[in-house]
Amino acid sequence: MQAITLTQIRSSFINASRSEAARLTPPPGFDRLDWDALDVLGWRDPKMPLRGYLALRTAEHRLVSVLLRAPAGGARKNRAVLCELCRSVEATNEVLLWVARRAGAAGRNGNTVGTLICADFTCSANVRVAPPEGDMHPDPAAVVARQIDGLIARADQFARRVHER
Ligand SMILES: [Zn+2]
Known part of the structure; x- marks a missing residue:
């Protein structure tokens, strides 16, 4: 993904108050992230796990x-x-049921959307794992490209579900 700043992130929340966005702690190593290896940026708050x-x-x-x-x-x-974003069957990391407050009035009324996502948001790394080359996957690079497209599309769908009024 294109590099983004903390200021951009803070002002792009669709379901957080201004103060919640202001209180967030960036992921460790935020200044040195390899954006080319990320399709989405997910992280747990280091101070509020x-x-x-x-x-x-x-x-x-x-x-x-x-x-x-x-x-x-x-x-x-x-x-x-399975994590609903990366759908990686190879990964061995934990998956959690993360809950997002819906955007706008629905969220203020207590409406939420739950989704299974890798506990440590390793989805971008997971989709870059190529399957073993073989009869099932004659072109592992094409499989990785499809997995990346799938992650981007499903993250977009998730954001839409949070945003729906
Ligand atoms: Zn995942």
Whole structure:
């Protein structure tokens, strides 16, 4: 993805208050991120671990960020479930049910959207894992390209669900 600044992220939230956006702590190493290796930027707040953020470009290239909450205590999902963003079957990382308050009035009325996402938002790395070359996948690079497109499309769909009025 195109490099984005913290200021851009803070002003692109569709479901967070101004003060929630102001209080966020950037991911470690934010200044040195390899943007080419990222299709979406997701991270857990280093100071508030039950809080996560997902920044992405919509199909219209608009920068949109979503504030997410992890379930407090327990309620962890193991790899029996797939992350709904990367859908990686190879990854072994944990997946959590992240909950996003809906945008606008719906969110103020307590309406939320839940989605299974990798606990540490490793989706961009997961989709870059090529399948073993073989009869099933004669062209692993093409598979990776499809996986990247799929992640971008599903992140966009998720942002739309949060935004729906
Ligand atoms: Zn994922």
